Amino acid sequence: MKTYKLRIWGIVQGVGFRPFIYRLAKSLNLKGWVLNSTGSVQILIQGEEENIEKFMELIIKEAPPLSRIERIEKEEVNSEELEDFKILESKEDTGFNFISPDIAICEDCLREMRDPKDRRYKYPFINCTNCGPRYTIIEDLPYDREKTTMKIFEMCEECKKEYHNPSSRRFHAQPISCYDCGPKIWIHGDKDKDIFEKIAKYLEEGKILAIKGMGGFHLACDATKEDIVKRLRERKKRPSKPFALMMKDIEMIKEYCFVSKEEEKILKSKEAPIVLLRTRELKDISPLVAPGNKYLGVMLPYTPYHHLIFDYFKKPIIMTSGNLSDEPIAKDNEEAMERLKNIADVFVLHNRNIKHRIDDSVVFVENKEIQIIRRARGYAPDPIKIPIKIKPTLALGGELKNTFSLGKENYIFISPHIGDLKDKETLEVYEETIQEYIRLFKIEPELLVHDLHPQYLSTDLAQSFKKYMEVKSIQHHKAHFYSLLLDRGITKDIICFTFDGTGYGEDGKIWGGEVFVGNIEGVKRVAHFKYFPIVGGDSAIENPRKIALSYILKYFPKDADKIISMDDFEKNLIKILLEREENIFYTSSCGRIFDLISALLGIREKIDYEGQAAIELEMHAMESYEEGYYPFKIIENEILEIDILPMIEKIVEEKTKKDKRDIARKFHNTISQIIITLSEILREEYNINKVGFSGGVFQNRLLLQTTIPALKESKFEVYTHQKVPTNDGGVSLGQTIMGYK
Amino acid sequence: MEDMILLSHGSGGESTRKLIEEEILKYFGNELLNELYDSSIFETSGRLALTTDSFVISPIFFNGGDIGKLSIYGTINDLSVMGAKPLYLSVGFIIEEGLTLREFREILKSMKLASEECGVKIITGDTKVVEKGKGDKIFINTSGLGIIEEGMDWRGREIKEQDVVIINGGIGEHGLCIMLQRLGIKTDAEVKSDLAPLNSLTLPLLKISSGIKFMRDPTRGGVAGVLNEIAQKYNVEIEVNEESLPIKSWVKSASEILGIDPLYSANEGKVVIIADKKEEEKIMNFLKAHPLGKDAKVIGEVKGKGRRVYLRTRIGTRRILDPLKRDLLPRIC
Numbered sequence A: 001m002k003t004y005k006l007r008i009w010g011i012v013q014g015v016g017f018r019p020f021i022y023r024l025a026k027s028l029n030l031k032g033w034v035l036n037s038t039g040s041v042q043i044l045i046q047g048e049e050e051n052i053e054k055f056m057e058l059i060i061k062e063a064p065p066l067s068r069i070e071r072i073e074k075e076e077v078n079s080e081e082l083e084d085f086k087i088l089e090s091k092e093d094t095g096f097n098f099i100s101p102d103i104a105i106c107e108d109c110l111r112e113m114r115d116p117k118d119r120r121y122k123y124p125f126i127n128c129t130n131c132g133p134r135y136t137i138i139e140d141l142p143y144d145r146e147k148t149t150m151k152i153f154e155m156c157e158e159c160k161k162e163y164h165n166p167s168s169r170r171f172h173a174q175p176i177s178c179y180d181c182g183p184k185i186w187i188h189g190d191k192d193k194d195i196f197e198k199i200a201k202y203l204e205e206g207k208i209l210a211i212k213g214m215g216g217f218h219l220a221c222d223a224t225k226e227d228i229v230k231r232l233r234e235r236k237k238r239p240s241k242p243f244a245l246m247m248k249d250i251e252m253i254k255e256y257c258f259v260s261k262e263e264e265k266i267l268k269s270k271e272a273p274i275v276l277l278r279t280r281e282l283k284d285i286s287p288l289v290a291p292g293n294k295y296l297g298v299m300l301p302y303t304p305y306h307h308l309i310f311d312y313f314k315k316p317i318i319m320t321s322g323n324l325s326d327e328p329i330a331k332d333n334e335e336a337m338e339r340l341k342n343i344a345d346v347f348v349l350h351n352r353n354i355k356h357r358i359d360d361s362v363v364f365v366e367n368k369e370i371q372i373i374r375r376a377r378g379y380a381p382d383p384i385k386i387p388i389k390i391k392p393t394l395a396l397g398g399e400l401k402n403t404f405s406l407g408k409e410n411y412i413f414i415s416p417h418i419g420d421l422k423d424k425e426t427l428e429v430y431e432e433t434i435q436e437y438i439r440l441f442k443i444e445p446e447l448l449v450h451d452l453h454p455q456y457l458s459t460d461l462a463q464s465f466k467k468y469m470e471v472k473s474i475q476h477h478k479a480h481f482y483s484l485l486l487d488r489g490i491t492k493d494i495i496c497f498t499f500d501g502t503g504y505g506e507d508g509k510i511w512g513g514e515v516f517v518g519n520i521e522g523v524k525r526v527a528h529f530k531y532f533p534i535v536g537g538d539s540a541i542e543n544p545r546k547i548a549l550s551y552i553l554k555y556f557p558k559d560a561d562k563i564i565s566m567d568d569f570e571k572n573l574i575k576i577l578l579e580r581e582e583n584i585f586y587t588s589s590c591g592r593i594f595d596l597i598s599a600l601l602g603i604r605e606k607i608d609y610e611g612q613a614a615i616e617l618e619m620h621a622m623e624s625y626e627e628g629y630y631p632f633k634i635i636e637n638e639i640l641e642i643d644i645l646p647m648i649e650k651i652v653e654e655k656t657k658k659d660k661r662d663i664a665r666k667f668h669n670t671i672s673q674i675i676i677t678l679s680e681i682l683r684e685e686y687n688i689n690k691v692g693f694s695g696g697v698f699q700n701r702l703l704l705q706t707t708i709p710a711l712k713e714s715k716f717e718v719y720t721h722q723k724v725p726t727n728d729g730g731v732s733l734g735q736t737i738m739g740y741k
Numbered sequence B: 001m002e003d004m005i006l007l008s009h010g011s012g013g014e015s016t017r018k019l020i021e022e023e024i025l026k027y028f029g030n031e032l033l034n035e036l037y038d039s040s041i042f043e044t045s046g047r048l049a050l051t052t053d054s055f056v057i058s059p060i061f062f063n064g065g066d067i068g069k070l071s072i073y074g075t076i077n078d079l080s081v082m083g084a085k086p087l088y089l090s091v092g093f094i095i096e097e098g099l100t101l102r103e104f105r106e107i108l109k110s111m112k113l114a115s116e117e118c119g120v121k122i123i124t125g126d127t128k129v130v131e132k133g134k135g136d137k138i139f140i141n142t143s144g145l146g147i148i149e150e151g152m153d154w155r156g157r158e159i160k161e162q163d164v165v166i167i168n169g170g171i172g173e174h175g176l177c178i179m180l181q182r183l184g185i186k187t188d189a190e191v192k193s194d195l196a197p198l199n200s201l202t203l204p205l206l207k208i209s210s211g212i213k214f215m216r217d218p219t220r221g222g223v224a225g226v227l228n229e230i231a232q233k234y235n236v237e238i239e240v241n242e243e244s245l246p247i248k249s250w251v252k253s254a255s256e257i258l259g260i261d262p263l264y265s266a267n268e269g270k271v272v273i274i275a276d277k278k279e280e281e282k283i284m285n286f287l288k289a290h291p292l293g294k295d296a297k298v299i300g301e302v303k304g305k306g307r308r309v310y311l312r313t314r315i316g317t318r319r320i321l322d323p324l325k326r327d328l329l330p331r332i333c
């Protein structure tokens, strides 16, 4: 006789699951109990081994029609002999809903699609219970065909049979369909039957195609045609931000990029994100795909019809989201034909409607660990399990690269990447998605959390809710701090470096290079970069040269002209502003220090996408093997201040003599050294051995490469983000801490 | 030492009388004001408009004008955009001890010329003097009374989709000029405030077009501020087209360094007009032929129900224009 504890995840509540388990156990003469707990069903089962095996088999085979088992955990336990099988009261029946993210086509479906004898040979929408669209087609719960955008397609007899056959891989696969009954894909205005051959032909001819995907439209073109890539850049109004590529298979990717074991695994995973891979050789790929960048963002085909395109087209394809720069991705046929009419030459449409739009996710692997830059398709709306329990909370996030988080108990549902709220369409999608999340996940927030910044649009939104619910704010970098803790399940003391662009600080200054110590109960700011002035608000951020001008005119007033060229108007005006402290802001931002150096070295003075100056600085640094670092000062105040003036003095001196790649490298080494030095100081003082990173600066892979191994060598435990982005896409998760306090 | 205004000038005694009779009346004098009764009495009939505004500005003399002129035009403009023909003004001075008589006279002269230009009379007033340090040279309050003739009142005309947003010329000039002068930046002659009286523009315009649905002078808060007021008051969405915004090049370069968006910078000779699309051509033709409207532009469009104002950028995206830029906090992380 054996006893096991089982835990079953998925849609298993409110669908007759417990009575089913009860009857099943009884019929097999098994003892134990079943109960609902948060997001799962727990079962204790006792009896003969072979009966338990049968029981396990039948759970999967005969589960109630509306249930959907995502995962079963089985663990042997010790137990006294039980007398009966009972349905117990729910332990913590919080009535959560879960929705599966969308899943890349599975091996089985791919095999069938390639099998000329299969009835779904080359069928563009083949899927099964293990793969296919989920979140993007779900209109309501419980997950059932009638509540998806597949409801307009009536299943044919064949499909119906599979759908109802418990031993079929398509048993209750809601998006099930076939040539006879399913959605169709076509080229707009084109009657050709071999549409994939035709798509390949268009790509070959240098056309730009808008192709409807899983979560929205892609803009696609041949990545090897310089003039076409250029045309796409012009039409999309995106001068230099890298484009993502889709490649036929892992072999093709390996021709162009270095792919580690971890990276290969992620590329082939069911999430199938864009992975940023170190370029091996561009070969025929146009340098305009990722100008000045040493990485390529690559993904594998993830819908059946992506694969079918590669049957005819054998080169890398640019697959960038179907939008104009900051706007949300287009999702509906008419919408796309209107919004993308000046970009795309050809429209590839289908009639499986997208209910929820979602972008491709973007990740990279560093020190063998995954880091998510954009959490969207494949990952959202899977919840993050956190190590504490919170009251029903809606956290609105920041402003750029925004996400929101909706959660209660120990589950947080983070929205997919939404983007820059300053964009009208994005703001609308943001508000819409919040409503969708509340409706679908059945969490009615009692608390609304927003960033401390008085001018964020999300702050305005939060204020307008004051009448209806409790509203709290949290400082941006503290939210980053908690975001790391919740992401990594840390509750104990940690030293956390929170380096990013800018966030509104508790002292009215602009923070962005902060060091915290604390734990889940509380946080203390223990160090920051010494405040330095920047003239002219947000416009300085698009214009790193202004950051350099401000710094140099402030700290090198006599030699300013020699260090950086400027006209008299600029010089006089900035000087006066600095003297009078008007129209300037003081900041401790580490991201702005990267901008400053980038502009000072003449690498990037004006940006056309966020982070460009820092990224190009990093790319320059990657070409140097310089090992030294610059001097810096740590001023012992109540809060430690990191003064970079000694470094800037040195850079100013070396600027005319040394290769800027070496200076860029030494600068990176310096930031790394600052982190290491402070970690040592703080370990000494607070007796904490954990070091963590949060904030956009830690998307800098060179910085991670130089810092993490050194810290580990000094016996620190190092934590970076894993489940949510280190950039502002993770801020909303951290904000939910307010629901705990 | 130069003659200065002293506390005694505000005491109500002999020196006050001298200041009023020998300085102020010399410039502003007319049959109603000369009486120096406690109130001015006159007869009028019809639909009247009354407005008041206080003027506080540093420096008091700036390129393109001074506080005196500003105090007259400012109130004239508030009447003019409502379709009211300005008739009478009141003027209240609060003078900080130490203002030179020369400066005061210059202001009075400038006010006299401005009011004559607009055909209005100053018919009542007040003067107070405050201790040094309790003011900023001079504050002026003016009130204006105007009359609205038949057909000139645009209120109640429904703003709806496709209505056009028009401005009569370059934006942000006053605010940025003042900012540069306050900072003591030496600038070219072209750097000046757009200060101008709008009555000669708005009143004939309202006469020729009944398609005007809204007018306001975008002073504090700038064009973006006014458009947000409209969006919220009438529940409409407004799209502004970045490419069609008339912005002088000095405004552009100054605004970039100062971090002040010209859309949020004050104007003193501009009017934002919401008009029926059908009347666009007529209105634009009129404006282009007028000295205060030669750089007029259609800068946007009403887009149906909503409450937001956004900018269609050069790259085609639509960026939200907040109601108010409170200060210069960067938001980009």
Ligand SMILES: [Fe+3]
Pocket: A476, A480, A500, A501, A502, A503, A695, A696, A727, A728, B333
């Ligand atoms: Fe941040």
Ligand SMILES: [Mg+2]
Pocket: B053, B074, B075, B078, B219
């Ligand atoms: Mg006014």
Ligand SMILES: [Zn+2]
Pocket: A105, A106, A107, A108, A109, A110, A126, A127, A128, A129, A130, A131, A132
């Ligand atoms: Zn499958």
Ligand SMILES: [Zn+2]
Pocket: A155, A156, A157, A158, A159, A160, A177, A178, A179, A180, A181, A182
């Ligand atoms: Zn079928």
